[in-house]
Amino acid sequence: MQPGSGPLPPHPSALEEELELQHRDMQRFLAENRHMIDENVMLERELSAVKDEMHRLSQVIPKMRADNEAQVREYIDRGMKLEADLRSTEPLRRQFEYEKKANTELVEQNQNMEKNLISMAREIEKLRAEKVGRGLGAGAYGMMNGNTEMRTHFHSSAIKPSYLRAYDK
Numbered sequence: 001m002q003p004g005s006g007p008l009p010p011h012p013s014a015l016e017e018e019l020e021l022q023h024r025d026m027q028r029f030l031a032e033n034r035h036m037i038d039e040n041v042m043l044e045r046e047l048s049a050v051k052d053e054m055h056r057l058s059q060v061i062p063k064m065r066a067d068n069e070a071q072v073r074e075y076i077d078r079g080m081k082l083e084a085d086l087r088s089t090e091p092l093r094r095q096f097e098y099e100k101k102a103n104t105e106l107v108e109q110n111q112n113m114e115k116n117l118i119s120m121a122r123e124i125e126k127l128r129a130e131k132v133g134r135g136l137g138a139g140a141y142g143m144m145n146g147n148t149e150m151r152t153h154f155h156s157s158a159i160k161p162s163y164l165r166a167y168d169k
Contacts, residue, residue: 010018
């Protein structure tokens with residue numbers, strides 16, 4: 001081989017074309033690199049914002065839990081108090097029902113007694129009328145029949161028992 005002989009140098013236009021391709025590749029790589037840097041900066045900002053939010057939430061969440069637990073305890077306490085109040089009023093309700101029933105029974109007894117007294121008063125009036133009609137005299141009851149003042153006083157509604165007032169109507 002001859003000295004200095006070796007491969008022929010590439011044609012300058014081929015070198016220029018090669019340089020142009022390399023230059024375009026470098027420009028593309030730089031653009032991609034800038035784009036990646038921009039994305040990285042944006043992601044770092046978002047990460048920082050998320051970390052800040054997590055930090056804020058880490059401080060808020062325990063307070064929210066404590067508030068929630070306090071509210072639950074308050075509801076439980078209220079429920080227990082209401083239950084205790086309900087238990088304490090149970091005997092009062094039973095007593096009320098007992099007395100209501102007893103009062104109803106007393107009213108019925110009083111009505112029956114009043115009916116009996118009215119019947120007895122009628123019977124006494126009948127017997128009195130029969131006795132006077134037979135001419136047997138007034139006796140102790142006759143004193144009232146003979147004395148108009150006493151009779152008027154007895155028949156006055158101011159002192160007349162309620163079982164006799166029913167006849168005045």
